[in-house]
Amino acid sequence: xxxxxxxxxxxxxxxxxxxxxxxxxxxxxxxxxxxxxxxxxxxxxxxxxxxxxxxxxxxxxxxxxxxxxxxxxxxxxxxxxxxxxxxxxxxxxxxxxxxxxxxxxxxxxxx
Amino acid sequence: xxxxxxxxxxxxxxxxxxxxxxxxxxxxxxxxxxxxxxxxxxxxxxxxxxxxxxxxxxxxxxxxxxxxxxxxxxxxxxxxxxxxxxxxxxxxxxxxxxxxxxxxxxxxxxxxxxxxxx
Numbered sequence: 001x002x003x004x005x006x007x008x009x010x011x012x013x014x015x016x017x018x019x020x021x022x023x024x025x026x027x028x029x030x031x032x033x034x035x036x037x038x039x040x041x042x043x044x045x046x047x048x049x050x051x052x053x054x055x056x057x058x059x060x061x062x063x064x065x066x067x068x069x070x071x072x073x074x075x076x077x078x079x080x081x082x083x084x085x086x087x088x089x090x091x092x093x094x095x096x097x098x099x100x101x102x103x104x105x106x107x108x109x110x111x
Numbered sequence: 112x113x114x115x116x117x118x119x120x121x122x123x124x125x126x127x128x129x130x131x132x133x134x135x136x137x138x139x140x141x142x143x144x145x146x147x148x149x150x151x152x153x154x155x156x157x158x159x160x161x162x163x164x165x166x167x168x169x170x171x172x173x174x175x176x177x178x179x180x181x182x183x184x185x186x187x188x189x190x191x192x193x194x195x196x197x198x199x200x201x202x203x204x205x206x207x208x209x210x211x212x213x214x215x216x217x218x219x220x221x222x223x224x225x226x227x228x229x
Contacts, residue, residue, distance in 0.1 A: 003158060004141065037158075044207055044222050045158065050215035088158055092214065097174040100160035101130035 004089055011109040016079050019104045022072045022089030034072040034094040036065055039086045075096035084110050113137045115208050115220035121152045123227050129195040133208030140189045143168055149193045151204040198227045
């Protein structure tokens with residue numbers, strides 16, 4: 001059971017837009033930055049979004065992040081078949097069990 | 112641009128200690144711009160943070176693993192290491208090392224599969 005809750009799967013057609021939610025609490029998302037990672041099959045995770053909504057160099061602006069209260073959202077527009085991957089949210093949890101926490105991951109299928 | 116590479120045995124016997132090393136290139140492990148961490152992913156499952164170490168030497172560990180984990184830094188070799196004791200089959204996973212900057216794991220190693228089996 002992950003501290004952060006993500007939908008197990010989402011799907012959309014090529015060219016469409018999809019959003020992936022990440023729900024937490026005041027001890028994690030509510031008071032800390034959220035990051036998002038893309039994991040293509042058989043590869044290491046790759047940073048897509050940091051500090052809630054910033055993109056590292058080289059990440060296309062089709063990927064966006066937002067945060068409101070204790071939830072965060074990853075948006076992907078202009079879906080491509082190459083976007084099929086697992087997506088994870090992550091943040092710091094400031095509770096007594098302090099540490100980095102990740103969501104359970106969301107499998108994106110581009111139909 | 113940082114590059115990280117994990118190394119260590121791919122097979123560990125139950126009750127023994129898993130030991131992995133992450134070699135950092137393209138930057139100094141002593142830099143105050145980064146801290147360093149280990150993450151694992153059991154086959155077919157999600158990511159689990161194991162622990163992190165700061166340039167000051169301070170460490171933070173996943174509470175569920177804290178009693179069995181040690182992370183250390185060797186600045187002379189630009190490496191940091193993970194030791195996980197008393198392993199069981201539940202510790203079988205792909206182990207990743209990563210660098211943390213701006214509150215996110217920005218660079219990751221390719222990962223190494225460690226299987227716990229007799």
